[in-house]
Amino acid sequence: MQSESVMAALSVLTVNMLLSLFFPAAVSADLADCGTTKPLLHITAPGRMEALSGSCLQIPCTYDSTDTSYDSNKPIYGVWRKGFWNKNTIFHSDGSVKIYPLNITGDLKKKNCTTLFLDLNTTYSDKYFFRIESKKFKASACADSVQITVKDSAWSPSINISGDVKDLKEKESVSISCSAWTPCPLSPPELTWSLQQDSQRQTETNPDGTFTSKIQENMTLSDTHDGSNITCSVRYPVDGGKRNKTAETNLTLSVSYAPKDTSASISPSGLVSAGSWVELSCSSRAKPPVRTFTWFRNCTGGPVNVSEGHVYNFSVTEGGKFYCVAVNNLGNQTSSVISLKVKNKNLIWMGILA
Numbered sequence: 001m002q003s004e005s006v007m008a009a010l011s012v013l014t015v016n017m018l019l020s021l022f023f024p025a026a027v028s029a030d031l032a033d034c035g036t037t038k039p040l041l042h043i044t045a046p047g048r049m050e051a052l053s054g055s056c057l058q059i060p061c062t063y064d065s066t067d068t069s070y071d072s073n074k075p076i077y078g079v080w081r082k083g084f085w086n087k088n089t090i091f092h093s094d095g096s097v098k099i100y101p102l103n104i105t106g107d108l109k110k111k112n113c114t115t116l117f118l119d120l121n122t123t124y125s126d127k128y129f130f131r132i133e134s135k136k137f138k139a140s141a142c143a144d145s146v147q148i149t150v151k152d153s154a155w156s157p158s159i160n161i162s163g164d165v166k167d168l169k170e171k172e173s174v175s176i177s178c179s180a181w182t183p184c185p186l187s188p189p190e191l192t193w194s195l196q197q198d199s200q201r202q203t204e205t206n207p208d209g210t211f212t213s214k215i216q217e218n219m220t221l222s223d224t225h226d227g228s229n230i231t232c233s234v235r236y237p238v239d240g241g242k243r244n245k246t247a248e249t250n251l252t253l254s255v256s257y258a259p260k261d262t263s264a265s266i267s268p269s270g271l272v273s274a275g276s277w278v279e280l281s282c283s284s285r286a287k288p289p290v291r292t293f294t295w296f297r298n299c300t301g302g303p304v305n306v307s308e309g310h311v312y313n314f315s316v317t318e319g320g321k322f323y324c325v326a327v328n329n330l331g332n333q334t335s336s337v338i339s340l341k342v343k344n345k346n347l348i349w350m351g352i353l354a
């Protein structure tokens with residue numbers, strides 16, 4: 001039943017929309033960079049990526065060539081250029097150029113140009129272009145640049161709740177997760193939060209080949225969660241673990257619930273003279289607030305609705321048992337019972353029954 005309601009909750013709020021930045025819908029071929037050159041090579045890689053200075057960045061990459069002179073049996077080299085597609089080579093996999101500490105970890109013969117930048121700093125922020133060089137075939141993916149932005153501070157994690165975060169209700173089973181962009185899968189960030197520390201942790205691969213670290217917990221909401229804060233903190237190790245970069249995100253939960261702690265009180269209490277006015281009042285805690293309070297009198301034929309509103313004023317002349325019911329759109333709750341007993345002709349005792 002728990003998983004059913006989680007599955008049924010299709011709409012999801014991403015508290016922090018930052019991560020959407022890392023998952024562009026598609027790599028847009030930007031022919032403008034090519035000028036008059038027709039691109040003979042295409043790569044599939046994220047068009048924009050963010051990295052953290054002092055940490056690494058893995059660029060998922062595959063390439064594709066339609067040129068007939070391409071021969072995967074010949075030695076194939078991969079080249080990365082910075083800023084422009086036709087100059088500023090920063091890496092050549094034949095070993096001749098290694099200006100930046102990076103490595104093509106993908107198997108170029110399998111058209112895998114996955115690349116690992118081992119240690120970035122903010123001066124690396126730029127557009128990067130991939131190029132293939134073999135004996136006959138040399139081509140640059142001039143239309144498919146990878147824009148790398150190197151930041152000095154950590155990204156705030158995203159807290160994600162299954163279901164409509166603006167309309168959470170008690171008894172609802174939700175799955176709460178906190179996720180963080182993971183540019184460097186070799187030293188992923190550590191997530192901690194104010195919920196259970198033994199939550200399920202994992203690193204997920206996104207459809208575009210990038211990674212997201214995540215902690216997740218399922219819980220059944222109750223009125224005690226209303227107004228509570230979830231704090232999720234992330235810690236990225238940088239400079240080979242010598243330092244940490246941290247960030248955090250808070251989310252205050254708003255959970256609606258049926259009336260709780262409904263109680264009836266009397267004024268005055270104890271002995272009162274017959275014919276005097278007494279006041280019964282009903283109180284309750286509910287979200288949204290109680291829509292109606294209804295007073296019932298317990299009669300032999302069953303309860304009778306005697307008044308509406310949180311206060312019931314009447315002139316007491318006889319005994320009886322009264323209680324109130326608090327109602328909001330999520331349910332109702334019945335109060336304790338107030339008992340009026342005739343002591344003698346002129347005195348009536350008023351008290352609350354357990």
Ligand SMILES: *[C@@H]1O[C@H](CO)[C@@H](O)[C@H](O)[C@H]1NC(C)=O
Nearest residue numbers: 002003006175200216217218
């Ligand atoms: C939470 O529920 C989902 C599906 O309902 C399940 O796949 C997942 O394993 C659960 N996670 C935990 C930590 O129980």
Ligand SMILES: *[C@@H]1O[C@H](CO)[C@@H](O)[C@H](O)[C@H]1NC(C)=O
Nearest residue numbers: 100101102103104105116118
């Ligand atoms: C690049 O990768 C190769 C093999 O995968 C490895 O031997 C080499 O040490 C790596 N270079 C760096 C700078 O990590």
Ligand SMILES: *[C@@H]1O[C@H](CO)[C@@H](O)[C@H](O)[C@H]1NC(C)=O
Nearest residue numbers: 062105106107112113114115
């Ligand atoms: C490309 O190579 C990387 C290793 O660097 C690997 O993790 C990835 O799965 C490969 N991608 C494909 C599409 O084979």
Ligand SMILES: *[C@@H]1O[C@H](CO)[C@@H](O)[C@H](O)[C@H]1NC(C)=O
Nearest residue numbers: 099100101120121122123124
């Ligand atoms: C950034 O890296 C480049 C090349 O590796 C290096 O020359 C430069 O000093 C570094 N800058 C900072 C601020 O670390």
Ligand SMILES: *[C@@H]1O[C@H](CO)[C@@H](O)[C@H](O)[C@H]1NC(C)=O
Nearest residue numbers: 012013014019158160161179
């Ligand atoms: C939030 O959860 C939904 C559904 O589980 C998922 O599609 C989405 O990618 C998640 N967002 C983040 C930032 O994890």
Ligand SMILES: *[C@@H]1O[C@H](CO)[C@@H](O)[C@H](O)[C@H]1NC(C)=O
Nearest residue numbers: 226227228229230250251252
């Ligand atoms: C939750 O956080 C908000 C601000 O972030 C604060 O005003 C509120 O007092 C906090 N509530 C609890 C229960 O800590």
Ligand SMILES: *[C@@H]1O[C@H](CO)[C@@H](O)[C@H](O)[C@H]1NC(C)=O
Nearest residue numbers: 190235237241242243244245
């Ligand atoms: C980084 O954070 C971890 C875990 O909180 C801690 O053990 C370590 O000492 C921190 N490192 C530095 C250099 O602050």
Ligand SMILES: *[C@@H]1O[C@H](CO)[C@@H](O)[C@H](O)[C@H]1NC(C)=O
Nearest residue numbers: 229230231247248249250251
């Ligand atoms: C999150 O909440 C904590 C305490 O509840 C507060 O100290 C911290 O400043 C908040 N962080 C943000 C980013 O709002």
Ligand SMILES: *[C@@H]1O[C@H](CO)[C@@H](O)[C@H](O)[C@H]1NC(C)=O
Nearest residue numbers: 298299300301302303321337
């Ligand atoms: C109210 O009356 C019903 C029958 O009409 C009885 O079952 C119930 O116990 C009564 N409640 C109290 C508190 O007297």
Ligand SMILES: *[C@@H]1O[C@H](CO)[C@@H](O)[C@H](O)[C@H]1NC(C)=O
Nearest residue numbers: 292294295305306307308325
């Ligand atoms: C109680 O009586 C009032 C006035 O007659 C009526 O408006 C209300 O709908 C009744 N409530 C219930 C719960 O029967």
Ligand SMILES: *[C@@H]1O[C@H](CO)[C@@H](O)[C@H](O)[C@H]1NC(C)=O
Nearest residue numbers: 277278279309311312313314
């Ligand atoms: C109930 O009666 C008292 C007087 O006994 C009066 O002060 C009070 O305003 C009345 N309350 C309501 C809601 O009528």
Ligand SMILES: *[C@@H]1O[C@H](CO)[C@@H](O)[C@H](O)[C@H]1NC(C)=O
Nearest residue numbers: 294325326327331332333334
């Ligand atoms: C209170 O809720 C129950 C179901 O939980 C319902 O049967 C009953 O009619 C409700 N009573 C009132 C006064 O709304």
